[in-house]
Amino acid sequence: MITKMNHVSIFVLNQDSAYDFYVNKLGFKVHTDAAMGPGMRWLTVCPPGQPELEITLMAIDEGMMFKGEAAAQMRDLVKKGTFGFGVFECDDLKATYEELKAKGVEFKKPPTKEFYGYEALFLDDSGNWFSLGERSKTTS
């Protein structure tokens, strides 16, 4: 029986820039930042209220994971905002929206009432987008 998820990957264009976005703007905590060899880095962060879930900020580089043109194609798709990687949760959507906007986070949609509750959409520094909602409104 599967009991929980402990790692999830987000594909990013640049790990330094992603570090700045997820740590300094979103306020996530660095879990592991390990150099794996020349040009290789394992970087995981956790949302402040979920230290057991490591989000791997995975660089899109040509190599074992992306072969041939796949890396270039993947980079292009990420830049175009193709991928929505998940839903984040906060205690107060209005306050979090204002805070992140003031820190320079780009929102595709401000807090908006939908049939399932209030929701906002933001982009990371690579072009991946996420939904942001309040706990009571995302789970009800």
Place this chain on the structure above:
Amino acid sequence: MYPKMYLYKRIVQSRLFIDSHYAEAIDLDNIADEALFSRFHFIRLFSSIFGQTPHQYLTSLRIEKSKELLRAGESVSSTCFAVGFESLGSFTSLFKRRTGQNPSLYRRQMMEREDTIKQNPLHFIPGCFAEQKGWKNSNFEEMKAC
């Protein structure tokens, strides 16, 4: 859009002010004045939005920042003053109350972990990812040699 968005903007601005001035001697009365609220109204609104009073938030932030500095190898005393505490004794007891450890023990444990990651990074990575990315012991042996 939400009603009373301007109220949120003012409260959020005050929190962002704390975020960028936590290392200084912050007067929370001044923040209330800047946000154009009475002290009581400011604390009530701040608490209802963020779940803690401005003072509690400032203290939590200073403890979080001190953990970052300790992990990076800063000494306990320089960390204490760098994040805005004025006394080593109050920093140490507050740190212990919040984290369950005293700062010097926390620093030592975190630095040992960082050393272990440097020596043996593959222990911290799920095997499937390491394999897919072609990471093996020789990768960082090669790096150490550089």
